[in-house]
Amino acid sequence: MVAEVTMSxxxxxRIDGMTCAHCARSVSEEIAALGGVTGVDVDVPAGIAVxxxxxxxxxxxxxxxVDEAGYTLxxxxxx
Numbered sequence: 590m591v592a593e594v595t596m597s598x599x600x601x602x603r604i605d606g607m608t609c610a611h612c613a614r615s616v617s618e619e620i621a622a623l624g625g626v627t628g629v630d631v632d633v634p635a636g637i638a639v640x641x642x643x644x645x646x647x648x649x650x651x652x653x654x655v656d657e658a659g660y661t662l663x664x665x666x667x668x
Contacts, residue, residue: 597627598645602638603663604655619654
């Protein structure tokens, strides 16, 4: 039996403009649609989206997804 090992990476993104659960859902859905994303956890009060993916995501792809949701990507934070 061969065990399958899946590597993942996690990145914290600072997002401006989120105020409610609907905001979190919109951001989550847009980021989750990016290729390789395996999880998105949005903390509205902190203005952070924690994104887990199979490989590092290009910042421009995440920025476009956040823009599409109607918010502003401010940058990344260390884990």
